[in-house]
Amino acid sequence: MMDVQALRTVRRALHQIPEPGFQEHQTQAYILDFLAKLPQDHLRISTWETGVIVRIQGTDARFRVAYRADMDGLPITEETDYPFSSQHPGMMHACGHDVHMTIALGLVAHFAAKPPLDDLVVLFQPAEEGPGGALPMMQSEAFLQVKPDAMFALHVQPELPVGQIGIKPGILFANTSELFIDLTGRGGHAAYPHRANDMIVAGAHLITALQSIVSRNVDPLDAAVITVGRLEAGSKQNIIAEKARIEGTIRALSAATMTQMKSRIEAVVQGIEAMFACQATIDYGANYHQVWNEARLTEGFMSFVADNRLAEVIRVDAAMTGEDFGYFLQAYPGFLFWLGADSPYGLHHAKLTPDEGCIETALNVLTAYFRKAAYRDALVSMRST
Numbered sequence: 001m002m003d004v005q006a007l008r009t010v011r012r013a014l015h016q017i018p019e020p021g022f023q024e025h026q027t028q029a030y031i032l033d034f035l036a037k038l039p040q041d042h043l044r045i046s047t048w049e050t051g052v053i054v055r056i057q058g059t060d061a062r063f064r065v066a067y068r069a070d071m072d073g074l075p076i077t078e079e080t081d082y083p084f085s086s087q088h089p090g091m092m093h094a095c096g097h098d099v100h101m102t103i104a105l106g107l108v109a110h111f112a113a114k115p116p117l118d119d120l121v122v123l124f125q126p127a128e129e130g131p132g133g134a135l136p137m138m139q140s141e142a143f144l145q146v147k148p149d150a151m152f153a154l155h156v157q158p159e160l161p162v163g164q165i166g167i168k169p170g171i172l173f174a175n176t177s178e179l180f181i182d183l184t185g186r187g188g189h190a191a192y193p194h195r196a197n198d199m200i201v202a203g204a205h206l207i208t209a210l211q212s213i214v215s216r217n218v219d220p221l222d223a224a225v226i227t228v229g230r231l232e233a234g235s236k237q238n239i240i241a242e243k244a245r246i247e248g249t250i251r252a253l254s255a256a257t258m259t260q261m262k263s264r265i266e267a268v269v270q271g272i273e274a275m276f277a278c279q280a281t282i283d284y285g286a287n288y289h290q291v292w293n294e295a296r297l298t299e300g301f302m303s304f305v306a307d308n309r310l311a312e313v314i315r316v317d318a319a320m321t322g323e324d325f326g327y328f329l330q331a332y333p334g335f336l337f338w339l340g341a342d343s344p345y346g347l348h349h350a351k352l353t354p355d356e357g358c359i360e361t362a363l364n365v366l367t368a369y370f371r372k373a374a375y376r377d378a379l380v381s382m383r384s385t
């Protein structure tokens with residue numbers, strides 16, 4: 001394995017250059033530069049949009065498996081005390097994608113020097129936070145040329161200690177949909193509310209009404225979330241706002257509940273239109289398919305990691321996070337696991353500080369798993385059923 005200090009240097013370099021989805025140009029250039037310095041005999045490197053696809057030729061390939069890392073940052077102003085904090089104002093790697101990419105680069109470096117049995121494809125995928133790079137990458141010619149038999153990924157988990165891995169078969173992450181609602185009324189002077197149509201008041205009612213959907217319409221034994229993360233309205237304290245924009249996300253463990261929530265949102269929005277005599281439009285933005293871990297591969301991986309004492313494996317509950325890796329897992333068997341990264345602040349927080357020790361844990365687990373082709377039995381049994 002590459003030495004730990006060199007990998008920390010890679011993570012810190014990537015941490016400094018967070019970029020929005022499909023704008024990961026500097027990140028892509030860094031990755032390509034890193035890859036160019038590795039032994040090239042068994043590597044085939046291509047790009048797709050701002051992503052990178054690396055194929056490592058196996059020595060006795062019976063299967064082709066893929067490992068995916070996401071690349072984009074978030075529009076958050078970093079508040080860590082890192083000497084290597086973000087150099088891109090207003091952007092931060094606050095979801096651990098810098099760590100994910102470092103692990104993927106460590107994996108390529110390891111197998112470039114001594115190739116695995118099966119073909120291993122390592123994907124650097126843009127735009128996980130939005131608008132979603134997995135689906136278009138999966139449909140791209142570049143990906144179809146390296147179509148795998150199975151796919152794997154991880155996500156850092158600040159709430160688990162370093163050395164622990166959290167996973168379960170079946171659903172791990174929720175179905176998600178973005179939510180953008182634009183309200184249009186009539187602007188005017190603050191002193192003449194009766195001659196205007198105030199979209200701040202309409203927006204405030206709408207946000208409150210949206211909260212009733214999960215609490216009053218969804219079966220309490222079913223898990224669902226509606227979060228409004230952004231509200232934009234008005235220009236000055238004494239001007240009545242003509243427009244309001246509400247941005248949020250909807251999550252559900254079942255696709256049927258997602259459909260039900262959308263139809264309730266539409267009814268509530270129609271009610272707001274009637275109540276405030278305004279016009280509303282709804283846009284559901286990017287929708288991510290649930291992350292569903294294939295049972296045989298997942299159970300096999302859990303036993304492999306535990307039996308070889310590579311990490312402490314715990315069976316976790318499903319989470320309401322989303323991941324466009326869910327699209328890959330809809331089409332290809334595989335799994336995603338949580339990697340303990342022990343940060344006092346969570347994902348999407350300006351002070352997220354994952355413990356870099358998690359990089360070593362991940363590489364110990366993944367290099368052993370791919371080196372031993374420990375997924376083969378599960379794939380063989382899936383072929384025969």
Ligand SMILES: CC(=O)N[C@@H](CCC[C@H](N)C(=O)O)C(=O)O
Nearest residue numbers: 129130176177178249321322323
């Ligand atoms: C792991 C994680 O935090 N993923 C994101 C995925 C974003 C999905 C989409 N942009 C949305 O907001 O619905 C998450 O927020 O869970």
